[in-house]
Amino acid sequence: MRTNVTCIICPLGCRIRVVHSKDAIQRIEDYQCGKGKDYAVQEIFNPMRTLTTTMVVRNGQLPLVSVKTSKPVPRDRIFDIMDAIAGLELEAPLAIGEILVEDILGLNANIVATKHVLRKYDVKKCNL
Numbered sequence: 145m146r147t148n149v150t151c152i153i154c155p156l157g158c159r160i161r162v163v164h165s166k167d168a169i170q171r172i173e174d175y176q177c178g179k180g181k182d183y184a185v186q187e188i189f190n191p192m193r194t195l196t197t198t199m200v201v202r203n204g205q206l207p208l209v210s211v212k213t214s215k216p217v218p219r220d221r222i223f224d225i226m227d228a229i230a231g232l233e234l235e236a237p238l239a240i241g242e243i244l245v246e247d248i249l250g251l252n253a254n255i256v257a258t259k260h261v262l263r264k265y266d267v268k269k270c271n272l
């Protein structure tokens with residue numbers, strides 16, 4: 145079979161053509177460097193993605209914090225990760241880059257914050 149892969153390693157975005165069977169590569173065409181060739185092979189047999197999503201924050205100035213995986217994870221585990229973090233609530237304050245979930249699902253990747261979330265100000269009632 146033939147699969148077209150758009151390389152995302154650099155801004156050139158080469159359209160790489162891969163001729164392959166279920167478990168072997170026969171031919172790779174139209175790549176401009178070795179990184180693209182490696183990426184195309186990975187896309188065929190083990191596609192990886194960096195997950196970006198949000199998580200719930202308690203007592204924060206914002207109700208949600210944007211998060212991402214610290215490195216690409218297998219694409220077919222993305223929904224497992226979403227399920228695993230769906231019920232979690234974090235406590236403010238949170239710092240950008242802070243590890244929120246370590247080694248998610250044993251995939252050797254952490255869930256990290258991509259935004260600061262300060263603690264909600266205590267609003268004092270006044271009787272004016």
Ligand code: SF4
Pocket residue numbers: 151152153154155156157158175176177178179180181
């Ligand atoms: S194949 Fe090489 S030159 Fe082309 S997009 Fe990928 S990294 Fe860039």
